[in-house]
Amino acid sequence: MPDTAPAAPAEAEIAALRAEIDALDDAMHDLLMKRSAVVARLAGSRAKGGTTPLRPGREAAVLRRLLARHTGPLARERLVRIWREIFMASTAIQGGFSVAVHAPSPQSGHARLAREHFGPIAAIRVHPTPARALAAVSAGEASVAVLPAPAEEEAGAGAAWWARLEVPKLQVVARLPFVGEPPGSPGALVVAPVAADPSGDDRTLLLLEAEAGAPRARIAGALAEAGLAAPSLIVARVGQATLALAEIEGFLRADDARLASLPWARRTILGAYAAPVVGDAA
Template structure:
């Protein structure tokens, strides 16, 4: 948002939008932040300043009601057809567009928090949406789930990651919030080994707004949908290496086809398995994957690169 208050549109009654207006949700638009702002009251005139804030609050509320009306109309008219209402790629594009035009003293984190709640409310209007996560309510995954999808989105906790994946696979939950893979995971098969791909896919990394540049996601969102490219993405791949495929050799094989790995994990028990992350969005039919020297390779999904709370200096 600009640091000077733009002239808001005149309040209008919330009417059921027309089918033509329903398409607005699918095509983000922007208005120039360079419009001249209205003259503000003097700093010492607190009553006038508060009145201006009240006027802006009313205009913002009108727009929120109009937006909710569009979402409700889309749900009622089935404007999206068979397409999923949950589109994390589009959500990332919305937030990136807003962050790119943002200016002024309002922190970027507040912008993301506001729009995450708006987006989650819209999801709830489109149909049932709930989350599953391993651990307890105080755990990292539960906290990230609440931070991304909002406090009002139902969350069910399970004792193990495998049970969480089962909940999503069976339709008991809409999305799973899984811990980010890491060195030193428990000896039992990690969730990325058990995940039923391509039916289930990684579609988002959490948090979307990182505290610092270069920070890695702390959790991944898994859902039974196909990820969409956003222009700046990362792809996760699961492969079955031979015994001689050490981590350096696996990394070299990816680099040889122009896909250097950002990070790489390997598990040897009970069977050799590896997980690699590469820069960019890969489709399953990408011809480069066929030249890799592994018995089997699967794309486990892709997610939008995170933004940062502060712009790089």
């Protein structure tokens, strides 16, 4: 005879919880479909105005707002990964998107950062040099380039990609990863053929050309006198020039009066990016 005994209390509770999850899944799916419809309308408006769907600053501001209200067992990094996939799905609705990465191999750290940020199904192509990755963006073959974050050890060789960036045609617009960057991780910068947009908490990359042999202390002092806080400063000797790449706190614009007070004529804003946020480990 079939067993007609009532389900054990634990089984009944599990069934009720699964039913609750199913209802939540349906509600989340409904909201995703509604969000996609709004994005499609936005894409139509952008097509008329000729604007770009790439808004790294806006995305960072949304993530900060969600992280500020986030509670519960879902890890902060997981929340960001979920919303990054939503962002990229929305970008795909608005047109094609592809990524050019400078990395030794598709399995290297920078390629992994690109996949985590832009999604595992994004069209990503690895290039052997930063110049090749940037050329792909300039030619319209890729939407963005992902390049190694500047480091002191590669600056003196005269081959630093940031020293030859074609501004304003190409600009830095984001830093990877946005959340939970551990010390010593292979950070990367995103370069795109659009201007960076402010997120509310940003860092600006400022390229300076000082006199030959200018010491680091003089450059740091000039920045401080101008009222420009620089958490990091990379100095490179390239030929007869002294190039300095300063990470400046805040979102600098070309008409900022503080730039005019610097003692060097060449001062170029290479772009800006949202300041990274801490992850669960912190």
